[in-house]
Amino acid sequence: MLTTPRNNLNKVLILNPKGGCGKSTLATNLAARYAQTGPAPTMMDYDPQGSSMAWLERRPGDSPKIHGIAAFKNSMHATRSWQLRVPSETVNLVIDSPAGVDHHDLRELTRDATSILVPVLPSAMDIHAASRCIADLLLVAKIDRRDRKLAVVANRTRKNTKSFAKLMRFLDSLGIPIISVLRDSQNFVHAAEQGLGVCEMQPSRVKTDLEQILRIVEWLDAWPERRQDRASVSNIERKPRFGPGMLRRQTVGSV
């Protein structure tokens, strides 16, 4: 990614190469919430399907402003760095990524991210794919778990299923938090159709879903504290880093 690094920029990457796990749903709901509460956020869409950009186009004209950057497009008329330029007033940048990201793009996308959210559906196949995604983040993108940048959002979940319990145990063994559990809810579908986030729907209808979105925002907004904590413990903590051996011991099949 060619965005110039900025110290005060909250760069939230939504990532999971598995299709349909809720990346765009999460990206649009976070952008809508940031738009409601602060200066206009920027949403960057790296997915050639352009779901987040299409959502932005459906957004009613009187809704709080969100800047959109269609990062998947190759502009003939602008340099890449100009195309990906984040407006200076932006404090919160939300990045929607495509299904299937190669190692090079993974390194580029994760560079300078303050938080990385992995939405996961609670099926055996999705959990397996998510464990590979997390392994790639740790081993290829070299995300250090001690930075506490990485979190999972369980999506379309029925909490008391076996697969959910499996997912919880797996993540627990890696020390990665599940910061929110989104239920399977038509509120997300209806909001998406209208170019809105659930925070912009009738409050009494979306209470449960909005609570979960707000939990995510609360965790995201604590990124300066997480960074600060990391800096203060980095000299004392000597826990082993995640390595290939650990990955073999901790595959989902073994949890």
Ligand SMILES: Nc1ncnc2c1ncn2[C@@H]1O[C@H](COP(=O)(O)OP(=O)(O)OP(=O)(O)O)[C@@H](O)[C@H]1O
């Ligand atoms: N919690 C939810 N409840 C109900 N429907 C949901 C929920 N989350 C996502 N969906 C629906 O599931 C479908 C896939 O979600 P979404 O497009 O967000 O996934 P994605 O990871 O961005 O997919 P892709 O990899 O194709 O970009 C959409 O139709 C969306 O409205």
Ligand SMILES: [Mg+2]
């Ligand atoms: Mg998408």
